Amino acid sequence: MTKRDQLYQDAISLITTWTPAKQSILYHNIYSLKVNGGYPFSSEKEVLELVHFLNSYE
Helix, strand or coil: CCHHHHHHHHHHHHCCCCCHHHHHHHHHHHHHCCECCECCCCCHHHHHHHHHHHHCCC
């Protein structure tokens, strides 16, 4: 399993109210979105901040 796969699986497990939209946001921000040749959500801390943001919206 790659680091990105692990970040994604960890993030999915931390979502309190799962929706397809939240899954899509996580997927695209962890796997697809690149800025200046790099991923903006590359560390566990950054992904946790994204999860906290998503959990704040029901």
